[in-house]
Amino acid sequence: MRLKDTNLTKQDIKDKVNKYMIETYERFDFLAETAKDMYIYDENQTPYLDFYAGIAVNNAGNCNEKVVEAIKEQASDIIHTFNYPYTIPQALLAEKVCTEIGMDKIFFQNSGTEANEAMIKMARKYGIEKFGPNHYHIVTAKMGFHGRTFGAMSATGQPGNGCQVGFGPMTYGFSYAPYNDLQAFKDACTENTVAIMVEPVQGEGGVHPATKEFLVGLREFCDENDMLLLIDEVQTGWGRTGKLMSYMNYGIKPDIVSMAKGLGGGMPIGAICATAEVAKAFTAGSHGTTFGGHPVSCAAAYAEVNEIIDRKLPENAKVVGDYFAEQLETLPYVKEVRHQGLLVGVEFEDSISGVDVKHGCLDRKLLITAIGAHIIRMIPPLIVSKEDCDKAVAILKDTLESLS
Numbered sequence: 001m002r003l004k005d006t007n008l009t010k011q012d013i014k015d016k017v018n019k020y021m022i023e024t025y026e027r028f029d030f031l032a033e034t035a036k037d038m039y040i041y042d043e044n045q046t047p048y049l050d051f052y053a054g055i056a057v058n059n060a061g062n063c064n065e066k067v068v069e070a071i072k073e074q075a076s077d078i079i080h081t082f083n084y085p086y087t088i089p090q091a092l093l094a095e096k097v098c099t100e101i102g103m104d105k106i107f108f109q110n111s112g113t114e115a116n117e118a119m120i121k122m123a124r125k126y127g128i129e130k131f132g133p134n135h136y137h138i139v140t141a142k143m144g145f146h147g148r149t150f151g152a153m154s155a156t157g158q159p160g161n162g163c164q165v166g167f168g169p170m171t172y173g174f175s176y177a178p179y180n181d182l183q184a185f186k187d188a189c190t191e192n193t194v195a196i197m198v199e200p201v202q203g204e205g206g207v208h209p210a211t212k213e214f215l216v217g218l219r220e221f222c223d224e225n226d227m228l229l230l231i232d233e234v235q236t237g238w239g240r241t242g243k244l245m246s247y248m249n250y251g252i253k254p255d256i257v258s259m260a261k262g263l264g265g266g267m268p269i270g271a272i273c274a275t276a277e278v279a280k281a282f283t284a285g286s287h288g289t290t291f292g293g294h295p296v297s298c299a300a301a302y303a304e305v306n307e308i309i310d311r312k313l314p315e316n317a318k319v320v321g322d323y324f325a326e327q328l329e330t331l332p333y334v335k336e337v338r339h340q341g342l343l344v345g346v347e348f349e350d351s352i353s354g355v356d357v358k359h360g361c362l363d364r365k366l367l368i369t370a371i372g373a374h375i376i377r378m379i380p381p382l383i384v385s386k387e388d389c390d391k392a393v394a395i396l397k398d399t400l401e402s403l404s
């Protein structure tokens with residue numbers, strides 16, 4: 001929809017949102033009307049350079065042509081049927097995802113938090129059926145983030161964080177250990193621990209990649225103790241970190257992996273993939289969803305995944321991500337640049353507020369996000385070029401100089 005076709009002003013739109021919507025977001029003062037590749041355009045067709053990609057979603061670029069075409073075609077054939085009949089997009093996507101990332105089975109969901117719910121449920125059911133009724137304990141990381149539904153929220157090791165406060169008790173059955181501390185994870189496990197669940201890069205927690213020693217060590221520890229390794233690739237998945245899945249950077253495989261964001265080319269979709277043995281925990285009626293595996297989302301995801309692979313976007317994420325990180329190191333007030341591929345965080349000295357940097361960049365038509373008091377995160381579409389990064393660095397420099 002375009003503003004010019006509505007007889008409304010931008011202020012009218014803002015007023016309607018304020019009056020009718022339950023607002024939990026700190027909005028950009030920006031009306032996103034159209035988008036293409038690396039840019040989002042406002043109602044005056046002013047381009048904004050997109051370094052957040054709808055929060056790590058539009059990996060093959062905004063409104064990727066093949067994804068748009070797949071959505072249009074599928075929507076005109078069949079939009080929704082539920083999971084009783086077979087549908088072609090589901091079958092093609094299931095095969096593509098499983099074969100490309102080396103997993104046996106997939107279950108489709110609608111979002112990241114839902115994928116994590118499915119991952120937690122599958123692990124618990126596997127543990128209880130194999131070892132007994134108390135065998136459902138899961139160890140996750142402090143400062144991790146897994147979503148905003150009760151299971152995923154309870155797996156999120158951030159007591160006191162706004163996403164947990166005020167909602168009463170979290171779900172029982174989780175313990176938390178400091179990220180990248182292998183011994184602490186081992187110590188947190190009990191005789192009833194069924195799984196360890198981590199992000200390979202803590203995204204919302206400040207962009208902290210797992211060390212090789214940590215992730216490989218967790219894999220070995222789980223193997224030695226008949227426990228499952230659950231990897232949350234909701235933010236890292238589908239090329240962002242230089243490989244299709246971040247765990248591929250470490251030469252390991254999880255027992256269950258969750259994914260969402262970058263899978264769907266902008267359409268809502270989530271999924272878990274599991275080994276054949278663990279997947280057996282889900283049987284007829286034990287889990288389900290009305291919209292999961294939606295034909296239009298699956299058609300879009302199938303086009304997106306093909307684009308990511310055919311255009312070698314993980315390789316671009318690695319090369320351009322390394323270049324971008326090097327350039328960011330040259331900025332003033334930088335304490336640390338952390339990244340894996342194009343999941344990039346910059347931590348500034350305490351005098352610099354991440355939110356101020358974000359707003360300064362918005363004024364200069366660069367879209368980024370702030371996480372934590374002094375950290376900005378940049379997660380552009382994986383089609384981003386070194387020249388785009390140079391533009392972003394120049395805007396950041398100008399912004400930081402104006403803040404000082």
Ligand SMILES: Cc1ncc(COP(=O)(O)O)c(C=O)c1O
Pocket residue numbers: 111112113114116145146147148199203204232233234235236260261
């Ligand atoms: C690692 C991780 N897991 C889960 C989620 C939740 O995903 P969604 O917002 O699609 O529910 C997020 C969202 O930021 C995430 O970064």
